[in-house]
Amino acid sequence: MDFKFLMILILGFGFMFVFTAFQTMCNIEKTILDSIAQEDDTFKGEGYTSLAIIYLFFSLSNWLAPSFISFTGPRVAMVVGALTYTAFMITFMFPSTVLLYVGSAVLGLGASITWTGQGTYLARCSESSTISRNSGVFWALLQCSMFIGNLFVYYQFQDKTRIDKETRNLVIGVLTVIAVLGIVFLAALRFMPDNAEHDNELERKHTGCGQAIYALKSAGQLFLTKKMLLLSLAFFYTGLELSFFSGVFGSAIGFTSKIAETPKEIVGLVGICIGAGEVFGGGLFGILGNKTTRYGRDPIVIAGYVMHMAAFFMTFINLPNSAPFKDTTDISYLDPPRASIALVCAFLLGLGDACFNTQIYSMLGGEYVNNAVGAFALFKFTQSVAAAISFFYSSHFGLYVQLGILVVTGTIGTIAFVFVEWGFKRQHREQEALEK
Secondary structure, three states: OHHHHHHHHHHHHHHHHHHHHHHHHHHHHHHHHHHHHHHOOOOOOOOHHHHHHHHHHHHHHHHHHHHHHHHOOHHHHHHHHHHHHHHHHHHOOOOOOOHHHHHHHHHHHHHHHHHHHHHHHHHHOOOOOHHHHHHHHHHHHHOOHHHHHHHHHHHHHHHOOOOOOHHHHHHHHHHHHHHHHHHHHHHOOOOOOOOOOOHHHHHOOOOOOOHHHHHHHHHHHHHHHHHHHHHHHHHHHHHHHHHHHHHHHHHHHEEHHHOOOOHHHHHHHHHHHHHHHHHHHHHHHHHHHHHHHHOOOOOHHHHHHHHHHHHHHHHHHHOOOOOOOOOOOOOOOOOOOOOOHHHHHHHHHHHHHHHHHHHHHHHHHHHOHHHHHHHHHHHHHOOOHHHHHHHHHHOOOHHHHHHHHHHHHHHHHHHHHHHHHHHHHHHHHHHEEEEE
């Protein structure tokens, strides 16, 4: 097996285990914290606020991630970042409002170096002919995390209207052990040399603090380019839809009393269906990587947009406006709400998300190979700003307003991505004509 592809597989398994813990916790955090609050009147921790803090610190620290990686390299950055995910899981065993929010902030800091390191390492393991395949394979492995954790949660939450302390600690303990296993995989990654002119220039001309400052300046200059500003509109949408399907959608279903006799157990199934869509999309685009490179990324992103619009419409007619906040007997246009429709929406949300993210990874790793660290840091910065904003307003806006925001930003982001992709196609055609 090709050594670089082997490293992609190890990278994928490492992230799969770390995010089995984190994505599962995101899916159930609101439910878990509400159960803790019912037992402890002094506990005031709020799930959406915790997630908003994570993404706020994630977004701010992304500007420093290239500088950190210039010192440590992507492998060390990913291991250090993964440790913060594990620490966050442990805080749920010791319920404290202050500890929850401090753990959320620390995780936000760690997430920036984790994801920027991942994007950099992926780019170093790829070439223009393999970036689409590698992006798809990594994404499919990563999203397998949605199966493992949520199957376990579904089993543990069966027939429960409230999540008791014993069940909570068992779930959190198992998820923490799985996160540690992921760190072991990340620690097994081997050194990969830079394959970009920018990174080589960084090493030749700058050392120590000079490297860090140069990396920060370079990221700022890249952000102000026309194509990156347009891409930022697509990045922003992926942050909004990420926060919706990972934090709001599952909670809204769990709070809709009429959707099932025990709505809380449906939350685990929702996570599984989202994961099925993510894995199917990532695997499909990994297999068809060469065709994606040949025909362009825009058809796949447009397909993802259509899937998301369909999911938002079905969610609008199926779930009540008050569903994101607390247990409710309200209904929407369907009476009673249909669990089957919610699960179909979950699958479409996952598949559409895979369409957007695999093609963004492909574009950044293929078109911005000369500054992969800066490109991936900017992607995660914009995405996490959007996610933080979304989690803040999720505590105040009803479901229908949130869906309206997603429709508008999804339309704008898709158009912007298509324009950038067409620009790169035109650029490649001109280069080929000059070479002839």
